[in-house]
Amino acid sequence: MGYNFQKVNLMREFKMGKKTNKMIEEKIRNIAKYLNQYTKDHLKCYNLTLGRFHVLRVIIESQPVSMGEIHEELHMANSTVTVIVDYLHEAGLVKRRRDENDRRVVLLEITEQGREIMESLLKKRQDFMEKALVDMEDSAEDLARILSKLMDKIEEIY
Numbered sequence: 001m002g003y004n005f006q007k008v009n010l011m012r013e014f015k016m017g018k019k020t021n022k023m024i025e026e027k028i029r030n031i032a033k034y035l036n037q038y039t040k041d042h043l044k045c046y047n048l049t050l051g052r053f054h055v056l057r058v059i060i061e062s063q064p065v066s067m068g069e070i071h072e073e074l075h076m077a078n079s080t081v082t083v084i085v086d087y088l089h090e091a092g093l094v095k096r097r098r099d100e101n102d103r104r105v106v107l108l109e110i111t112e113q114g115r116e117i118m119e120s121l122l123k124k125r126q127d128f129m130e131k132a133l134v135d136m137e138d139s140a141e142d143l144a145r146i147l148s149k150l151m152d153k154i155e156e157i158y
Contacts, residue, residue, distance in 0.1 A: 035125065035129075038125070038128050039121065039124075042121060048117075051076070051080070051084055052084050052087065055076075055088065056088065056094070056110065056117075056118050057118065057122075058070050058073050059109065060110050060118050063107075063108065063110060064097070064109050065108050066099070066106065067106060068105075070085075070108075088114070092114075093110065093113060094110055094111060094114055095108070095110075096108060
């Protein structure tokens with residue numbers, strides 16, 4: 001019975017892969033945590049929560065958008081989306097209108113006030129990321145490309 005170097009190397013690669021995967025998952029989670037915390041700190045003056053911010057983000061990126069589309073994009077319960085949209089409508093940040101092709105569907109659009117707030121918040125987030133990527137200009141495009149490939153693969157298997 002000889003020593004199986006190939007089996008040992010495969011086990012070593014598997015352990016390294018698991019360790020690397022764990023580290024990648026941890027780093028992505030921590031980046032999201034810091035970005036969300038930074039965003040929360042800037043939402044307070046607008047009386048917005050992170051959930052409200054993300055609903056506004058979906059609306060500004062995809063308007064007009066239905067409640068169902070927000071639910072699918074953010075994986076929020078329909079009742080949660082309804083409560084958030086009711087608040088945003090009452091605050092004058094979004095407007096509702098009926099879909100001309102299907103009167104049962106309510107479409108949401110951002111108001112001018114909502115647009116101004118979101119543009120300010122999104123710029124602050126971009127400035128935050130820009131500061132985080134200082135001195136990494138050479139690798140930032142590679143990072144974006146790798147993260148994009150990872151996201152494509154995750155969407156494929158999910």
